[in-house]
Amino acid sequence: MAKSVFYHAGCPVCVSAEHDIINLIGAENVEVVHIGEVRNRIDEAEKAGVKSVPALVTPTGNVLHINYGASIADVKG
Amino acid sequence: MAKSVFYHAGCPVCVSAEHDIINLIGAENVEVVHIGEVRNRIDEAEKAGVKSVPALVTPTGNVLHINYGASIADVKG
Numbered sequence: 303m304a305k306s307v308f309y310h311a312g313c314p315v316c317v318s319a320e321h322d323i324i325n326l327i328g329a330e331n332v333e334v335v336h337i338g339e340v341r342n343r344i345d346e347a348e349k350a351g352v353k354s355v356p357a358l359v360t361p362t363g364n365v366l367h368i369n370y371g372a373s374i375a376d377v378k379g
Numbered sequence: 380m381a382k383s384v385f386y387h388a389g390c391p392v393c394v395s396a397e398h399d400i401i402n403l404i405g406a407e408n409v410e411v412v413h414i415g416e417v418r419n420r421i422d423e424a425e426k427a428g429v430k431s432v433p434a435l436v437t438p439t440g441n442v443l444h445i446n447y448g449a450s451i452a453d454v455k456g
Contacts, residue, residue: 306403322437326383326404360399368443 304361305331309347311338315371316356323358323368332358337377348374381438382408386424388415392448393433400435400445409435414454425451 308323310316323332337344337355347357351365354373358366385400387393400409414421414432424434428442431450435443 318441319443322439322441322443325439326408326437331403360403362399362402364395364399366396366399366445367447368445370444 305333306361307333307335307350307359308356309335309337309343309352309359310356311372311377312336313355313371315369319356319368319371323356344374344377382410383438384410384412384427384436385433386412386414386420386429386436387433388449388454389413390432390448392446396433396445396448421451421454 306327308320310320320334324334335343335347337347350359350363352359352367352374353365354367355371355377356368358368360366383404385397387397397411412420412424414424427436427440429436429444429451430442431444432448432454433445435445437443
């Protein structure tokens with residue numbers, strides 16, 4: 303299975319969702335990207351359609367915004 | 380693995396998210412409940428903490444609100 307990408311920004315909502323997603327789909331199936339730290343991937347997240355974090359981009363390119371931690375604008379600061 | 384429960388109300392956002400979740404975690408690992416039709420489970424969803432659909436309640440009881448289709452109040456009508 304192609305990997306999903308989980309974008310987050312270290313917020314409590316993000317960390318909680320990250321644990322849930324990894325439990326559900328397996329750590330080997332998801333790349334976790336902290337766009338608060340790896341800032342040169344913010345642009346990639348936006349292009350994928352991520353409006354807020356935490357969000358999971360599926361192997362088919364769909365974006366699942368999970369709960370609500372922060373907007374991309376907040377992450378950009 | 381205990382099953383997750385995916386609550387939805389048949390909206391386009393719900394159907395899209397349902398396909399993604401089933402692809403990601405496997406149909407055998409998720410019970411799909413259409414609370415627009417199975418209305419006697421709306422109460423169960425609310426007690427689990429579901430505020431809007433689509434939402435996934437994990438085996439550990441966490442609620443992942445995925446994107447946004449409709450509020451529980453909308454579903455109640």
